[in-house]
Amino acid sequence: xxxxxxxxxxxxxxxxxxxxxxxxxxxxxxxxxxxxxxxxxxxxxxxxxxxxxxxxxxxxxxxxxxxxxxxxxxxxxxxxxxxxxxxxxxxxxxxxxxxxxxxxxxxxxxxxxxxxxxxxxxxxxxxxxxxxxxxxxxxxxxxxxxxxxxxxxxxxxxxxxxxxxxxxxxxxxxxxxxxxxxxxxxxxxxxxxxxxxxxxxxxxxxxxxxxxxxxxxxxxxxxxxxxxxxxxxxxxxxxxxxxxxxxxxxxxxxxxxxxxxxxxxxxxxxxxxxxxxxxxxxxxxxxxxxxxxxxxxxxxxxxxxxxxxxxxxxxxxxxxxxxxxxxxxxxxxxxxxxxxxxxxxxxxxxxxxxxxxxxxxxxxxxxxxxxxxxxxxxxxxxxxxxxxxxxxxxxxxxxxxxxxxxxxxxxxxxxxxxxxxxxxxxxxxxxxxxxxxxxxxxxxxxxxxxxxxxxxxxxxxxxxxxxxxxxxxxxxxxxxxxxxxxxxxxxxxxxxxxxxxxxxxxxxxxxxxxxxxxxxxxx
Numbered sequence: 001x002x003x004x005x006x007x008x009x010x011x012x013x014x015x016x017x018x019x020x021x022x023x024x025x026x027x028x029x030x031x032x033x034x035x036x037x038x039x040x041x042x043x044x045x046x047x048x049x050x051x052x053x054x055x056x057x058x059x060x061x062x063x064x065x066x067x068x069x070x071x072x073x074x075x076x077x078x079x080x081x082x083x084x085x086x087x088x089x090x091x092x093x094x095x096x097x098x099x100x101x102x103x104x105x106x107x108x109x110x111x112x113x114x115x116x117x118x119x120x121x122x123x124x125x126x127x128x129x130x131x132x133x134x135x136x137x138x139x140x141x142x143x144x145x146x147x148x149x150x151x152x153x154x155x156x157x158x159x160x161x162x163x164x165x166x167x168x169x170x171x172x173x174x175x176x177x178x179x180x181x182x183x184x185x186x187x188x189x190x191x192x193x194x195x196x197x198x199x200x201x202x203x204x205x206x207x208x209x210x211x212x213x214x215x216x217x218x219x220x221x222x223x224x225x226x227x228x229x230x231x232x233x234x235x236x237x238x239x240x241x242x243x244x245x246x247x248x249x250x251x252x253x254x255x256x257x258x259x260x261x262x263x264x265x266x267x268x269x270x271x272x273x274x275x276x277x278x279x280x281x282x283x284x285x286x287x288x289x290x291x292x293x294x295x296x297x298x299x300x301x302x303x304x305x306x307x308x309x310x311x312x313x314x315x316x317x318x319x320x321x322x323x324x325x326x327x328x329x330x331x332x333x334x335x336x337x338x339x340x341x342x343x344x345x346x347x348x349x350x351x352x353x354x355x356x357x358x359x360x361x362x363x364x365x366x367x368x369x370x371x372x373x374x375x376x377x378x379x380x381x382x383x384x385x386x387x388x389x390x391x392x393x394x395x396x397x398x399x400x401x402x403x404x405x406x407x408x409x410x411x412x413x414x415x416x417x418x419x420x421x422x423x424x425x426x427x428x429x430x431x432x433x434x435x436x437x438x439x440x441x442x443x444x445x446x447x448x449x450x451x452x453x454x455x456x457x458x459x460x461x462x463x464x465x466x467x468x469x470x471x472x473x474x475x476x477x478x479x480x481x482x483x484x485x486x487x488x489x490x491x492x493x494x495x496x497x498x499x500x501x502x503x504x505x506x507x508x509x510x511x512x513x514x515x516x517x518x519x520x521x522x523x
Contacts, residue, residue, distance in 0.1 A: 001074040007071075008043045008088035009388075010080050010381035011198065012445050017386040026390055032319075034424050035448040037391035044091030046074055054098040056146035059115045065108055068099040077102050077138065077151040079131030080196075081485070082395040085385055086454045097124065097138040098146040104154045106266050109231045113138040114262070117512050118232055122147040124516050125260035127204030128175055130196040132396075133483030135208065135259055140517050152203055155266055155353060158182035167226055167241075168272050172203025172265045189273040194479070195380065203265040209257035211433055211440070211479030215309040216300060217298060219433045219440075220254070220479065224270045228255045230263030232509040237262075241269045254505065259481055260516035262509050274337045279344040281308065281333035283322065284357040289313040289429065290407065292328040293439065295355035299332070299348050300434040306348060308333035309434050316428035330357065393421075393449040393457060397465055402438040409472040410441065413465060420464035421447040421457075431476065431515060484518055 003012040008015075017025075019040055026038040027035035051070050058066045061259075077096045078084035087094065098121070103109045116123045122140040126149045130137055138147040155173035161183075162168070168188065170179055176197035183189055194200060200210070205221040206228060207463055212221060227241040228251075239251040255262060286292035292311045299309055310331045317323025334341035349359065369370075387394040401409045414427050426448035433440040443465070450457045466489045467474060476482070478487035493501070503521045506513070 004056065004280075005075065005076060005199075006385075007046060009085045009385035015382060017382055019389075022386050023391055025386070026203045029387070029390055030390070033392065033446060034264075034428065035207075035392065036387070039391070041089065041389045041391075041451075043089045046071060046091075049074065049091040049093065051093055051096050052347065055096050056119055056148075057255045057391070058099055059119075062101070062108070062111055064110075065102050065104065066099050067102070072100045073097055076126055076129065076136070076151065079129055079136050079369060080381065081132040081134065082384070082388070082393070083455050083458050084132075084134075084137075085388060086458075089388065092455065095139045095147075097139050097149040100149045100151055102151045102154055106155075106229075106231055108169070108234070108263050109150070109152075109266060110236075112148070113233050113514070116148055116514055121514065122517050123264075123514050124149050125203075125207070125264045127153075127173065127201035127207070128196065130200045131206065131208070131481065131483055133477070133481050133521060135481055135483035135486040135516075137484060139484055144514075144517070152264070152266070153199070155203075155401060156201075159267065161186050161188070161272075162431060163430065165243075166272055167269050169267060169269045170202055171267050172206070172476060174202050178202075183272055187274055187509075189275050190224060190270055190272050191276070192221065195378075199325040204270060206256055206265055206268055206347045207259050208481035209479065210481075214307050215433050216307075216435070217305050219271075222253070225252055225256065226269040226271060228252045228265060228268045230255055230265045232263040233514065234509045237509070238446075241246075253384065257481070261482065261506055261520050262513060263326040263515070266479070276307075276335040276337050278338075278340050280341050281331070282345065282349060282359045284330040284332055284349065284352045284359045285323070286326040286352075286357050287327065289328040291356050292330055293406060293431075295352045295357050296330065296431060296434050296439065298351040298355065300439075301436045302347070304334075304344050304348050304350060305414070306332055306344070307335045309431070311431040311434075311439075313429050315426060316430055317402055319428070321480070329439045385510065388449070388454075389448070391449045391451055393445070393447045393454060393461070395461075396442060396444050397469075398432065398440060398442040398478050398480060399469050399476070400433075400435075400438060400440040400478040401472070401474045405473055406441070409469075411470045413441075413443065413468045413474075416445065416464045416468035417445055417461060421445065422511060424448065442478075462512075482520055487518075487520075 006016050022040045030036045054068045073096050077093050101112045122144045126136050140147050152173040154417040155171040156178050157171045160169040162167050162271045194210050210221050257391050296311050312329045314328050318325035319330040322354045323329045384394045417427050428444045431439045432442045470489050476486045482490045
């Protein structure tokens with residue numbers, strides 16, 4: 001029996017922090033943060049929400065795959081960003097799809113696109129619905145007569161396995177657990193674990209250039225893709241399956257990060273591997289985040305290639321139970337399918353020691369700190385929703401910057417964010433991925449919410465943080481995608497000739513501009 005999704009927030013209903021649990025935790029939250037409320041806000045029931053009626057008539061020949069109930073439409077109206085959750089919690093649905101289509105194969109995807117073009121309906125491809133940047137919201141131009149969400153969840157089968165080349169052909173609708181379950185029957189794994197793993201899908205990972213498990217090396221889904229298939233209004237797009245190619249611009253790379261505007265991704269060949277048999281890890285303490293950052297740079301530039309190399313500042317380590325609040329913590333881990341990795345860990349620890357790092361034995365508190373952080377990492381989206389109900393604005397944003405600019409960048413972004421939120425507030429930072437030439441800093445913000453005005457408050461914070469990121473030379477996103485929320489800063493970041501080329505590509509494959517209009521380019 002499938003688990004029911006939470007209508008208004010993250011995850012599954014049976015894993016949501018209950019009202020009773022939130023009330024029990026409220027006092028401790030307020031004491032720890034210094035702000036918040038013990039008054040737990042209740043979500044508005046869907047039965048008390050009045051959605052606008054559908055604006056378009058559904059095609060009788062596709063009736064078996066279409067739905068337009070309030071429950072279906074509301075469930076596909078938003079992603080899972082902070083502002084999405086605020087609005088859904090309160091029953092505010094500003095942009096609702098007129099219908100939801102659930103195709104069962106590529107022919108039905110083609111049929112939906114053909115019908116939508118004739119009906120002047122925008123089509124929003126939808127995987128797991130975990131977008132935190134407005135990527136799946138039916139916020140489309142007024143020139144359309146309606147909007148349809150194209151839910152690809154039924155395209156979730158493992159279709160082919162090549163054990164010799166270690167690759168598999170998988171339907172784009174496969175969620176992380178579904179994908180791993182099917183690969184597991186063949187003794188294989190993709191080993192790709194974004195924080196949204198339990199809900200997000202392979203197609204969504206590819207469309208948004210998601211970041212996964214590995215902190216070095218194969219960090220983005222790009223590194224796992226061999227071939228991608230997509231359906232466009234102009235025809236089927238499938239690339240030749242190859243380990244690499246120098247034959248012009250890559251068709252796969254054009255679909256990677258395309259966010260549904262160049263075609264509906266239906267399947268992909270991805271690299272897989274046996275489950276790792278060799279692992280070694282430590283939690284390393286540093287007197288300051290800056291000292292930890294220098295150690296991480298040394299490890300990233302050493303060629304050792306740790307699977308995990310996540311530096312957490314002292315405040316976040318304390319909040320997640322991974323530290324004492326006086327030290328930054330580096331969660332450092334190595335793994336291999338072939339050989340022991342203890343020597344790699346030992347050398348990485350030696351580099352950490354040169355920068356003042358210290359650690360306990362693997363069975364001591366250091367290992368427990370890493371476990372505590374991993375557990376908190378998985379629960380973070382559920383806890384964010386609980387904090388919202390307690391009057392706390394809690395959100396994240398991420399970026400990437402070169403090592404030479406990181407110190408000034410970190411200071412500027414934190415200062416701008418704190419100024420926008422005012423006091424009291426908390427702004428913490430961790431590295432999710434690291435490269436020889438720079439880290440991917442991931443910021444978490446917490447502040448007293450202006451109850452009833454959270455959306456405006458969030459926009460003030462987001463604008464200040466994003467302006468600071470672009471001004472200091474960072475990217476508006478390392479792995480959360482662009483969507484609708486990041487468009488102004490994405491437009492500032494990319495070269496104008498490239499923007500023109502992207503518009504030309506969209507016009508070629510989607511002449512009517514029906515695929516996710518408003519994302520990446522204007523129609």
